[in-house]
Amino acid sequence: MAPVAVDxxxxxxxxxxxxxxxxxxxxxxxxxxxxxxxCFVYEERPVPDLPSNKHVIVAIKATGLCGSDIHYWQxxxxxxxxxxxxxxxxxxxxxxxxxxxxxVKSLQPGDMVALEPGxxxxxxxxxxxxxxNLCPDVKxxxxxPHDGTLTTYYTxxxxxxxxxxxxxxxxxxxxxxxxxxxxxxAKLAGISYGNSVLVLxxxxxxxxxxxxxxxxxxxxxxxxxxxxxxxxxxxxxxATKVYRMEGLLPEENASSILSGTRKSxxxxxxxxxxxxxxxxxxxxxALRRGGKFVQAGLGASEITFPVAQLCSKEGVYIGSxxxxxGDYDTAVKLIEQGSVVVKDMITHxxxxxxxxxxxxNVVQRQGIKTIIRGVGV
Amino acid sequence: xxxxTNPSFILRAVKDVVLGDIPKPQIEGAHDVIVKVGQTGICxxxxxxxxxxxxxDFxxxxxxxxxxxxxxxxxxxxxxxxxxxxxxxxxxxxxxxxxxxxxxxxxxxNLCPDTVxxxxxPHNGTLSRFYxxxxxxxxxxxxxxxxxxxxLCEPVAVAVQICKVGNVKAGQKVVVFxxxxxxxxxxxxxxxxxxxxxxxxxxxxxxxxxxxxVLKCADGVFSPPSLPxxxxxxxxxxxxxxxxxxxxxxxxxxNFMLGxxxxxxxxxxxxxxxxxxxxxLxxxxxxxxxxxxxxENVVFPITTACIRDLTIRGSIRYTAGVYPQAVDLVASGKIxxxxxxxxRFRFEEAEQAFETVRxxxxxxxxxxxxxxxx
Numbered sequence: 205m206a207p208v209a210v211d212x213x214x215x216x217x218x219x220x221x222x223x224x225x226x227x228x229x230x231x232x233x234x235x236x237x238x239x240x241x242x243c244f245v246y247e248e249r250p251v252p253d254l255p256s257n258k259h260v261i262v263a264i265k266a267t268g269l270c271g272s273d274i275h276y277w278q279x280x281x282x283x284x285x286x287x288x289x290x291x292x293x294x295x296x297x298x299x300x301x302x303x304x305x306x307x308v309k310s311l312q313p314g315d316m317v318a319l320e321p322g323x324x325x326x327x328x329x330x331x332x333x334x335x336x337n338l339c340p341d342v343k344x345x346x347x348x349p350h351d352g353t354l355t356t357y358y359t360x361x362x363x364x365x366x367x368x369x370x371x372x373x374x375x376x377x378x379x380x381x382x383x384x385x386x387x388x389x390a391k392l393a394g395i396s397y398g399n400s401v402l403v404l405x406x407x408x409x410x411x412x413x414x415x416x417x418x419x420x421x422x423x424x425x426x427x428x429x430x431x432x433x434x435x436x437x438x439x440x441x442x443a444t445k446v447y448r449m450e451g452l453l454p455e456e457n458a459s460s461i462l463s464g465t466r467k468s469x470x471x472x473x474x475x476x477x478x479x480x481x482x483x484x485x486x487x488x489x490a491l492r493r494g495g496k497f498v499q500a501g502l503g504a505s506e507i508t509f510p511v512a513q514l515c516s517k518e519g520v521y522i523g524s525x526x527x528x529x530g531d532y533d534t535a536v537k538l539i540e541q542g543s544v545v546v547k548d549m550i551t552h553x554x555x556x557x558x559x560x561x562x563x564x565n566v567v568q569r570q571g572i573k574t575i576i577r578g579v580g581v
Numbered sequence: 582x583x584x585x586t587n588p589s590f591i592l593r594a595v596k597d598v599v600l601g602d603i604p605k606p607q608i609e610g611a612h613d614v615i616v617k618v619g620q621t622g623i624c625x626x627x628x629x630x631x632x633x634x635x636x637x638d639f640x641x642x643x644x645x646x647x648x649x650x651x652x653x654x655x656x657x658x659x660x661x662x663x664x665x666x667x668x669x670x671x672x673x674x675x676x677x678x679x680x681x682x683x684x685x686x687x688x689x690x691n692l693c694p695d696t697v698x699x700x701x702x703p704h705n706g707t708l709s710r711f712y713x714x715x716x717x718x719x720x721x722x723x724x725x726x727x728x729x730x731x732x733l734c735e736p737v738a739v740a741v742q743i744c745k746v747g748n749v750k751a752g753q754k755v756v757v758f759x760x761x762x763x764x765x766x767x768x769x770x771x772x773x774x775x776x777x778x779x780x781x782x783x784x785x786x787x788x789x790x791x792x793x794x795v796l797k798c799a800d801g802v803f804s805p806p807s808l809p810x811x812x813x814x815x816x817x818x819x820x821x822x823x824x825x826x827x828x829x830x831x832x833x834x835x836n837f838m839l840g841x842x843x844x845x846x847x848x849x850x851x852x853x854x855x856x857x858x859x860x861x862l863x864x865x866x867x868x869x870x871x872x873x874x875x876x877e878n879v880v881f882p883i884t885t886a887c888i889r890d891l892t893i894r895g896s897i898r899y900t901a902g903v904y905p906q907a908v909d910l911v912a913s914g915k916i917x918x919x920x921x922x923x924x925r926f927r928f929e930e931a932e933q934a935f936e937t938v939r940x941x942x943x944x945x946x947x948x949x950x951x952x953x954x955x
Contacts (some may be wrong), residue, residue, distance in 0.1 A: 258681065326685070327612070327680070327717040332690060332901035334686065334688020334689070335688070363681045363686070529683070529687035529688065
């Protein structure tokens with residue numbers, strides 16, 4: 205599917221000279237706020253202060269939308285997290301460093317960076333073990349009560365900013381967040397050279413999982429979906445083969461996938477990026493003995509699961525949540541090397557003033573990735 | 582000494598220590614705590630800074646307070662501290678890392694280059710009346726645990742880390758070279774983890790007895806035979822020494838019926854002959870852990886390591902979860918580090934305590950310095 209450009213006012217990537225402030229001048233800090241379920245307003249808020257010596261202020265230039273942003277907008281809650289007061293959404297962002305705290309060493313104003321949106325406490329046992337994605341006190345952008353990135357300015361600690369390779373635009377930089385999710389899945393799955401990988405779901409996460417799997421050396425990556433246009437994209441993007449899920453029993457779908465890809469044994473790795481019971485079941489049936497199944501997608505909180513299959517195959521079922529140490533670094537390197545290309549996944553781009561249209565675009569399941577540009581872009 | 586002063590044992594320059602006074606620390610960050618230091622054990626590194634003024638890249642350029650193996654009582658806490666209350670007895674983990682670098686974020690905070698480590702220049706150590714640190718690096722001690730045991734949690738934590746690095750598991754055969762405090766504690770931890778056989782190696786009979794009869798942390802002990810002096814007084818060649826080390830490894834295997842060899846070998850000596858023997862001794866596919874520090878460079882049986890598919894790992898300080906486990910091992914009585922203590926001194930006698938460790942000898946194992954008495 206060819207990318208559909210919608211309503212862009214600026215085509216060229218911003219150069220450092222265009223955006224590096226000659227002296228520190230702040231625009232008003234506009235915010236796109238979810239006041240309550242299904243109700244957005246624009247507000248002007250104070251320019252944030254630097255919370256610590258090691259923080260920077262980033263001028264946000266591009267924000268991708270995720271299913272969770274849509275869900276908070278439409279339902280006002282996800283699980284135990286409820287929008288009980290106005291909340292700024294957005295967490296998949298890239299921007300330009302505007303101001304650096306006095307202890308910041310690796311960044312300077314004008315640097316183009318991707319933001320890692322979840323800041324852990326750094327002192328609990330999960331953080332100390334290197335699994336900071338599991339920190340119970342993480343401050344995650346756009347997870348209540350913490351505001352997200354759909355503002356002019358946003359503060360981030362230095363070590364949660366990643367300099368963008370000069371070869372990509374700030375809009376592509378916003379894709380580093382979902383790419384890091386995909387990297388985390390691929391690492392948990394232990395994907396290595398020569399593996400066969402089945403990815404269920406050809407939305408942004410599924411597609412990026414296909415791409416990362418190829419980058420990690422997988423010999424075969426099969427993408428599964430029910431939407432033909434998504435499969436068309438997957439085929440020319442990163443999948444070696446695609447399969448359209450039929451209305452069959454999971455074991456029948458699995459059998460069909462395996463015979464279609466000429467496998468007698470199952471896939472070394474299966475990644476589910478749908479959260480749908482039928483897909484998860486199909487994936488378990490298509491898993492090789494001793495294989496690894498990574499659950500990336502979130503759907504129903506309880507499902508019917510072919511546990512006997514998992515047991516007798518001695519399969520490993522792994523939950524995957526966000527990203528942790530080294531994932532963003534790997535994501536940046538993959539983009540730098542050209543092993544993963546995210547440009548064609550950006551199908552829609554809206555100005556900050558049309559942010560609600562962007563949300564509507566996504567809830568109508570249009571395109572692949574929709575971006576909201578920063579204030580003034 | 583009133584409670585507004587902060588008497589401290591200070592290393593001013595090489596071989597120049599003095600009892601002085603430094604400012605009492607103040608709570609600055611919301612997660613700071615101030616501990617009134619109760620007990621401090623002395624480590625070889627403290628003595629080394631005193632005598633040589635440097636360890637590797639860490640050079641004494643200005644006076645520092647010594648000591649890093651401590652426990653104490655919490656006297657003040659920052660506004661955000663939740664895990665401790667004033668009055669709690671705590672074991673103090675002496676190195677607080679930066680929490681921001683890639684090592685810290687990936688779970689290897691023992692490798693953080695910006696760690697603030699007590700008594701590693703330029704940072705002050707714990708031999709003061711009061712010491713300030715981060716609340717998540719202090720671990721409450723259960724009621725029945727003494728402050729002395731609390732301070733001994735530091736070398737126990739070192740031993741726990743070594744066993745973690747070596748992946749010591751139930752049912753394994755483990756050989757530990759060295760029956761000093763670390764070697765003995767490694768043997769104790771290995772036993773607590775359910776190792777089937779633990780063998781302690783040392784050249785000192787009294788140390789071997791500590792292992793087999795006092796701490797009872799070794800199932801068997803052994804003093805390796807050394808090469809006899811040559812009649813003409815010349816030294817043995819490198820090859821002759823290496824060959825001898827390989828022979829000693831076979832003797833150990835045979836003596837203790839270790840079959841193919843121990844799955845894990847730990848060296849807590851740093852001595853070349855032990856390192857050579859240890860590598861030769863390790864079962865094919867097994868793990869050898871270098872815990873002891875001696876010469877920076879040694880003659881190492883690298884081909885043996887290669888063809889036997891050995892995993893050779895270094896172990897330094899402690900990582901996540903290790904200190905709490907050390908406290909638990911001591912609190913439960915599974916490890917009894919107080920049996921290592923041979924000398925106890927009052928705070929004012931600190932220099933004498935250091936002198937005792939410096940002169941060493943078979944009668945000196947673990948020397949403790951009490952905190953400042955009010």
